Amino acid sequence: MGDFFKSIRFKILLAVLILLLFFMLRAAWTGGAPIISQTTGAIVTPLQKLSSSISYTVTGYFERFFHADDIAKENEQLQEQIRELQNQLVDYEQYKQENENLREFLGIKEENPDFELEPASVVARDPNDRFYSFTIDKGSLDGISPYDTVISADGLVGRVKEVGLNWSKVLTLLDPSMDIGAYVSRTRDIGVVTGDVALAQEGMCKLTYLPRESGAARGDLVVTTGGLFYPGGLIVGSISEVRTEKGEISLYAVVTPAADIRSVKQVMVIKSYLEQGVATGE
Amino acid sequence: MNEQKKWLTIKYSLNTILIILLYVLQTTPGFLLIFDVKPNLAVPTAICIAMREGEFVGGLYGAFAGVLCDLGSPNLFGLNAIIFLIAGTAAGLLVIYMLRPGVINFVFLTAGALLTCSLLDYLFHYAMWEYENVWMVLVYHLLPGVLYSAAVSPLCYFAANSIYKYFAVKLQR
Numbered sequence: 001m002g003d004f005f006k007s008i009r010f011k012i013l014l015a016v017l018i019l020l021l022f023f024m025l026r027a028a029w030t031g032g033a034p035i036i037s038q039t040t041g042a043i044v045t046p047l048q049k050l051s052s053s054i055s056y057t058v059t060g061y062f063e064r065f066f067h068a069d070d071i072a073k074e075n076e077q078l079q080e081q082i083r084e085l086q087n088q089l090v091d092y093e094q095y096k097q098e099n100e101n102l103r104e105f106l107g108i109k110e111e112n113p114d115f116e117l118e119p120a121s122v123v124a125r126d127p128n129d130r131f132y133s134f135t136i137d138k139g140s141l142d143g144i145s146p147y148d149t150v151i152s153a154d155g156l157v158g159r160v161k162e163v164g165l166n167w168s169k170v171l172t173l174l175d176p177s178m179d180i181g182a183y184v185s186r187t188r189d190i191g192v193v194t195g196d197v198a199l200a201q202e203g204m205c206k207l208t209y210l211p212r213e214s215g216a217a218r219g220d221l222v223v224t225t226g227g228l229f230y231p232g233g234l235i236v237g238s239i240s241e242v243r244t245e246k247g248e249i250s251l252y253a254v255v256t257p258a259a260d261i262r263s264v265k266q267v268m269v270i271k272s273y274l275e276q277g278v279a280t281g282e
Numbered sequence: 283m284n285e286q287k288k289w290l291t292i293k294y295s296l297n298t299i300l301i302i303l304l305y306v307l308q309t310t311p312g313f314l315l316i317f318d319v320k321p322n323l324a325v326p327t328a329i330c331i332a333m334r335e336g337e338f339v340g341g342l343y344g345a346f347a348g349v350l351c352d353l354g355s356p357n358l359f360g361l362n363a364i365i366f367l368i369a370g371t372a373a374g375l376l377v378i379y380m381l382r383p384g385v386i387n388f389v390f391l392t393a394g395a396l397l398t399c400s401l402l403d404y405l406f407h408y409a410m411w412e413y414e415n416v417w418m419v420l421v422y423h424l425l426p427g428v429l430y431s432a433a434v435s436p437l438c439y440f441a442a443n444s445i446y447k448y449f450a451v452k453l454q455r
Contacts, residue, residue: 004375009338011338012338013337013341013367013371014365016341017364020349020363020364021347021349023359023360023363024359024361024363024364025346025360027360028358034360037359040349041353043302044353047302047303047306048310051306051310051313052311055310055312055313056311056312056313123311124309124310124354125309125312125320125354126308126320126327126351126355127309127313127320127321127427127431128322128357128362129354129355129356130423131356133356134311135354161356169356171356174411175356176411177411189377196413196414196415197413197414197416197419198415198418198447199417201318201418218298262318263311265311272413280347
């Protein structure tokens with residue numbers, strides 16, 4: 001084995017190791033994606049886009065078989081509905097829901113004309129992700145930058161962490177490293193939305209630092225306060241439960257995100273908005 | 283380019299394509315997802331290549347698989363690449379000096395490499411930050427991920443081993 005450590009092959013491997021270490025330190029220092037990551041990402045992302053679209057199609061097909069019991073129950077309910085509403089079409093509700101979703105997407109733009117939006121598809125979910133972070137098929141070529149806000153038709157999803165040429169990594173609001181200024185729309189109590197390891201397993205996050213006298217209750221909507229990193233007025237989710245923090249100094253609310261973070265497929269990236277320009281003085 | 287170099291180039295290109303394809307599969311949303319856990323397919327393939335091709339090629343493929351893992355990971359770039367470069371080199375050396383390149387040893391080496399990476403990942407990205415209930419990440423995600431990856435790794439072994447065997451015949455001529 002001693003021969004190996006004296007060989008040129010060992011020295012090459014050592015050089016690769018030092019190069020990787022350099023890239024790691026540079027990434028830690030600058031926070032950006034190194035050139036090696038940019039290049040690999042540019043090659044891999046189109047393949048991921050293809051595989052994810054195949055996966056969504058196949059999953060959609062096989063879901064009928066995997067969820068046969070659920071579908072059977074739903075079918076019974078629909079049959080009942082048909083009996084009750086004989087003159088209505090069976091899939092009226094489904095079309096209505098789809099229509100509402102599309103309207104909501106359009107509505108985001110109409111309600112917030114200052115938003116510069118970029119639609120994107122979720123193309124990869126890494127096995128290493130613990131808080132449902134994902135990769136989208138849009139990057140710096142589409143004008144996306146780190147810290148851009150990511151939303152779906154239902155509400156806030158997270159923020160862009162790292163940007164490549166044609167891909168970006170997105171951290172979701174289930175991640176404990178996220179801190180989002182938010183308030184309870186009914187009581188106007190201000191807090192910070194952040195992830196929690198235990199709650200993330202159930203697809204939920206929490207609104208911390210609520211005052212002890214807060215009247216926040218189950219069902220209340222949580223909305224972003226706005227600022228440099230997140231536009232104001234974005235729906236984060238609804239409160240499921242209000243609990244006391246350890247030490248009983250303040251309260252925190254368990255929040256069910258409005259967006260289905262664990263299986264979201266289509267998102268919108270907010271590239272710029274009015275408050276951002278105000279905050280940065282542009 | 284002589285015949286030998288031609289086959290070697292084709293072999294290494296095929297190994298690279300195999301790792302990229304398996305990486306694309308492992309990151310495909312919903313694919314092979316069981317209880318929110320997905321297997322790692324790129325790293326076992328690199329370990330198998332390391333066992334067959336030796337420490338040098340194994341180290342390079344390990345680093346390549348690690349770079350791909352870093353690409354999709356929300357954590358600091360480079361940690362996976364460094365760990366799997368060392369793991370690939372170690373796997374190659376172990377097979378040269380101590381172990382037989384069988385499937386059982388391969389599964390153990392894969393599990394060892396992934397477990398080391400997962401524990402370091404846990405230490406640097408979760409435990410050090412002292413998030414509440416941080417043990418759940420280890421128990422519900424990292425360890426099941428290692429077990430799941432080890433369980434499906436023989437498929438990667440057979441894929442990479444088939445390429446090795448096919449070209450071994452070509453290169454002997």
